[in-house]
Amino acid sequence: MDLQALIFSFFNLEVIRDYWPDIVRGMAVTIELGVLVSLTGIVVGLLLAIVRALQIKALSFFIVCFADILRAVPPLVVIMILFFAFPYIQVSMSAFVATWLSLSLVLAAFAEEICWAGIVSVPKGQAEAARSTGLSWWQSMCFVVVPQALRLTVAPLTNRVIAITKSTALGSVVGLSEVLNNSQSAMSMSGNATPLMMGAVGCLIIFIPVVLLGRWTETRFRWKQ
Amino acid sequence: MIRPILEIIGLRKSYGELEVLKGIDLRVESGKLVFIIGPSGSGKSSLLRCCNRLEESSSGQILVDGEDITAHNADLNRIRQNIGMVFQHFNLYRHMSALGNVTLALRKVQKLSTKQAQERGREALNRVGLSDKEDAFPDQLSGGQQQRVGIARSLALRPKVVLFDEPTSALDPELVGDVLNVMRELKEDGMTMLVVSHEMSFANAAADHVVFMDQGLIVEQGIPQKIFGQPEHLRTQTFLARMSAH
Numbered sequence: 348m349d350l351q352a353l354i355f356s357f358f359n360l361e362v363i364r365d366y367w368p369d370i371v372r373g374m375a376v377t378i379e380l381g382v383l384v385s386l387t388g389i390v391v392g393l394l395l396a397i398v399r400a401l402q403i404k405a406l407s408f409f410i411v412c413f414a415d416i417l418r419a420v421p422p423l424v425v426i427m428i429l430f431f432a433f434p435y436i437q438v439s440m441s442a443f444v445a446t447w448l449s450l451s452l453v454l455a456a457f458a459e460e461i462c463w464a465g466i467v468s469v470p471k472g473q474a475e476a477a478r479s480t481g482l483s484w485w486q487s488m489c490f491v492v493v494p495q496a497l498r499l500t501v502a503p504l505t506n507r508v509i510a511i512t513k514s515t516a517l518g519s520v521v522g523l524s525e526v527l528n529n530s531q532s533a534m535s536m537s538g539n540a541t542p543l544m545m546g547a548v549g550c551l552i553i554f555i556p557v558v559l560l561g562r563w564t565e566t567r568f569r570w571k572q
Numbered sequence: 573m574i575r576p577i578l579e580i581i582g583l584r585k586s587y588g589e590l591e592v593l594k595g596i597d598l599r600v601e602s603g604k605l606v607f608i609i610g611p612s613g614s615g616k617s618s619l620l621r622c623c624n625r626l627e628e629s630s631s632g633q634i635l636v637d638g639e640d641i642t643a644h645n646a647d648l649n650r651i652r653q654n655i656g657m658v659f660q661h662f663n664l665y666r667h668m669s670a671l672g673n674v675t676l677a678l679r680k681v682q683k684l685s686t687k688q689a690q691e692r693g694r695e696a697l698n699r700v701g702l703s704d705k706e707d708a709f710p711d712q713l714s715g716g717q718q719q720r721v722g723i724a725r726s727l728a729l730r731p732k733v734v735l736f737d738e739p740t741s742a743l744d745p746e747l748v749g750d751v752l753n754v755m756r757e758l759k760e761d762g763m764t765m766l767v768v769s770h771e772m773s774f775a776n777a778a779a780d781h782v783v784f785m786d787q788g789l790i791v792e793q794g795i796p797q798k799i800f801g802q803p804e805h806l807r808t809q810t811f812l813a814r815m816s817a818h
Contacts (some may be wrong), residue, residue, distance in 0.1 A: 470661075470663070472659055472661055472663035473663055473665065473666075475626055475659070475663065476657075476659060476663035476664075476665070476722075476725075477665075477676070477677075478626065478652070479624055479626060479652055479655075479656075479657040479726075480652065480653075480656075480657075480676070480677035480681065480725065480726070480729060481649045481650065481652040481653045481677055481681040481682075481729070482649070482676070482677060482680060482681055483649055486680050486681075490676060490680060491665050491676075494667050495665070495666060495667050498667070
């Protein structure tokens, strides 16, 4: 066992000193993108699920198609289409916007299905009780059905958010300077694998809190009894 | 003749081919407790649910205090304030405290301030004997307590009539009494109530008027002494005999 060589290649202090600002900058991009994607994806997904609950056939059909296609297609393909193909129809966007939009759409598709399942699982009597006291359809949705549906969605939604924010690394194919891309560049430039380890630590720093947040929300939203 | 609070005229309701209400005429006068009894599938619940348009009737009219609620341009959300509904399975909002359940519509529909809404909500909870449970969530309450919160939720809106859809069917036998007591007190306070239930002895003791329905029609109606004592129709007799055999 050559511990010395292992440390030189993977935990090289000199490389760490030279490249840590790059990694931190990459982490900032990853965090920014992850937060934006989570917000847009969940909000759009929830709205789509609520619109689907209106049970207007044409709209529901459109939403189901959207959700099924975007859940089936690899996110990488969506990013490449937006970034490389859209300029030909006069729609150009930065690597950041392309990645944000693609991942948001994919997350929205999953979030729609999760929220829809949540809405469907709230007993019909809840909305009936709300309507019988004079609440409008939207009011009963906002104050009675959705708050109960969301409790059931916290766990699966958190898992999805973790998965999709990790896919921010896909932005590297269109040259986005997120944490993994920056580690890889640093790795080639230094000819040393240490930046990859730094990237891994960076990811842990970013995602462990998200996982813990998920656990906390699960207990926070249990029914009081 | 006094104008009834609730008047149902020639009400029909079909689910596709199946006609569940075949022309119902019924008058409920102010302050009366009217009981609807009948075998399952007789259309009792559908009738009740048509009265606040949780279900749409196919034809006929329903007048609440003279106002036609089946009209196309009827302002449903306003009309529903006048018609309380109590459900078999309580249907309390699980994410809200008892007081939250009772005050939601006061705040969002009647637009009362939080303080005013809470005052009225406490008043309603007090009326069903649950003033000490206002912070409890539905899952922390017994079935009987949940149903009383359900009653308070409809009372808080100060409705003109309250519809009870089998209010005690989902309760353990020892909890039924509490709910019936509340209903008896409401009647003493002059509340108008239309009740679908299988509590025959309660109907016999407390109802002003009993309606027997079968196969989407009112077979006979009258004071409880007549319906339970000397039912005219064979179908009523058979039904009552079957119920008392239990």
